[in-house]
Amino acid sequence: MRLFFALWPPAKTAHALAQWVHAVHGATGGTITAKENIHLTLAFLGEADPGRAHNAAVRVQARRHALAIDEARYWKHNKIVWAGPKAMPAALSQLVEGLERELRAASFVLEERPFAAHITLLRKARAPSALPPLPKVEWPVNELLLVRSRTSPKGSTYEPVGRYSLS
Secondary structure (H helix, E strand, C coil), rough: CEEEEEECCCHHHHHHHHHHHHHHHHHHEECCCCHHHHHEEEEEEECCCCCHHHHCCCCCCCCCECCCEEEEEEEEECCEEEECCCCCHHHHHHHHHHHHHHHHCCCCCCCCCCCCCCCEEEEEECCCCCCCCCCCCCCCCCCEEEEEEEEEECCCEEEEEEEEEEE
16 A cells, blocks of 8 residues: 555645635646645655554654644745645654654655655646735644555545544
8 A cells, every 4th residue: 555644634724725726726727736635744655554554653652733834835846836834833843753763663764855844735836926825724733644545547545544643
């Protein structure tokens, strides 16, 4: 199975981000992330054993927190429009560090680049002259998800295969 760990927004948050990205799309073109697929990836595992991933996830100790989505940017190098926090919240940093530590202890090979908290909303986009302000959204982070990714000619579909409550 192709697996990754992620945070999933509440429906109201996903809806607000989806509306915002539809407004941006006219100026940038590109492929919009479907509302039901909006998420923040914490660790990509690729083809992996879900049981081994589960065993690592249950050892992660992290606390619930609120995630501010208060910045939107365009990354020219990979042509995406994304949204995320201006500053990395300490609780999110601790969650990512704990998850990476447990995954490495379970012999998963992870990317070596520093973690950048972002939610990809548009792919293959042109550079906008400016991005409109983001809506004020609330994203309570209460759980970590282990997600299965399937790709088809119609795009990606994501299926949660594990949910891990934060304390």
